[in-house]
Amino acid sequence: MSRDCDSLPENTIVVGCGAAGVDFLATVATYPKPDDKIRSTSFKIQGGGNAGNALTCTARLGLKPRIISKVADDTQGREILHELEVDGVDTSFMAVSKEGTSPFTYIIVDSQTKSRTCIHTPGFPPMKPDDLPESNLLTALNGARIVYLDGRLHETALVVAHEAWTEASTVSKALVCMLLRLPNIKFVIVTLGKDGCIMLERCVNEDPSAEEVVVDKLLESLEMRKNGSTHIPTCISSPVTKLHAEGIGTVCSRLYIGTAKNIPPSELIDTTGAGDAFIGAVLYAICANFEPEKMLCFAATVVSSLAL
Numbered sequence: 001m002s003r004d005c006d007s008l009p010e011n012t013i014v015v016g017c018g019a020a021g022v023d024f025l026a027t028v029a030t031y032p033k034p035d036d037k038i039r040s041t042s043f044k045i046q047g048g049g050n051a052g053n054a055l056t057c058t059a060r061l062g063l064k065p066r067i068i069s070k071v072a073d074d075t076q077g078r079e080i081l082h083e084l085e086v087d088g089v090d091t092s093f094m095a096v097s098k099e100g101t102s103p104f105t106y107i108i109v110d111s112q113t114k115s116r117t118c119i120h121t122p123g124f125p126p127m128k129p130d131d132l133p134e135s136n137l138l139t140a141l142n143g144a145r146i147v148y149l150d151g152r153l154h155e156t157a158l159v160v161a162h163e164a165w166t167e168a169s170t171v172s173k174a175l176v177c178m179l180l181r182l183p184n185i186k187f188v189i190v191t192l193g194k195d196g197c198i199m200l201e202r203c204v205n206e207d208p209s210a211e212e213v214v215v216d217k218l219l220e221s222l223e224m225r226k227n228g229s230t231h232i233p234t235c236i237s238s239p240v241t242k243l244h245a246e247g248i249g250t251v252c253s254r255l256y257i258g259t260a261k262n263i264p265p266s267e268l269i270d271t272t273g274a275g276d277a278f279i280g281a282v283l284y285a286i287c288a289n290f291e292p293e294k295m296l297c298f299a300a301t302v303v304s305s306l307a308l
Helices: 050-060 075-086 134-141 154-164 171-181 215-223 274-287 292-307
Strands: 013-017 021-028 042-048 064-068 070-072 095-097 104-110 116-121 146-149 187-191 197-202 212-214 235-237 241-245 249-258
Touching (some): 021 075, 042 050, 042 075, 050 146, 050 274, 064 134, 070 075, 146 274, 171 215, 171 241, 187 274, 197 292, 215 249, 235 292, 249 292, 274 292
Parallel strands (some): 013 064, 021 104, 070 095, 212 241
Antiparallel strands (some): 021 042, 104 116, 187 197, 197 249, 235 249, 241 249
């Protein structure tokens, strides 16, 4: 796949704060029952963690990511740092504990159902704000175009959750709520696994003549335009509209549905890290100034190439 690197601006620095760990992936013919003893059909060890995965994706796509996370000075911790560095992720802002353990996850991949079961062991001691001096934090953020938080560092996650939390009854209403509560963000995206994603983009220049539409009904109309047998990712969008969510409010915006590639079960290998790869591809697309339609299709294509 072409990286379209020529379209990237000079500033391609992204900073990610969150989880980085090691994944132990065992593929089995069928998921075991209690007290079963089975053998794996394949086994591999690779880097994991939401922030680690997403930033690795951005590095492979041509960006310059920096990661803020924590590992221990153990065998796994050193391997985590090494793998990130080899892929081009700047680990100079990682906190390294002299004692304790680095985070890791056991992942059981069922080759029959194509599902994966994750058993995560957090690192110890957990990361605290004091682990990264303020001067280092300012340096890490210096010149960054985007800051990505995966919610795994609890102090930061609590702040983000408090600001973004909604009590909306549907996903589409929640997107409207988030745009209203966070006036500086340009768009919000929610991923839907094999069903693709939904994106709501704020429109700065409101058209006084724009029609007011109930957001749930608009989403239903866009869903009807989807082709269930899609073989390549596509994007379906609405016109600029005053989208209304009952009990929440109205925002001038445009609604998008991004479809995922329809991969036959016989061709699907593993979906581990797919969501993180989607985020990494979106970060790249933002830096490359992609239009929303191209961004969603590009991110879905990156994900499908990893699952095959």
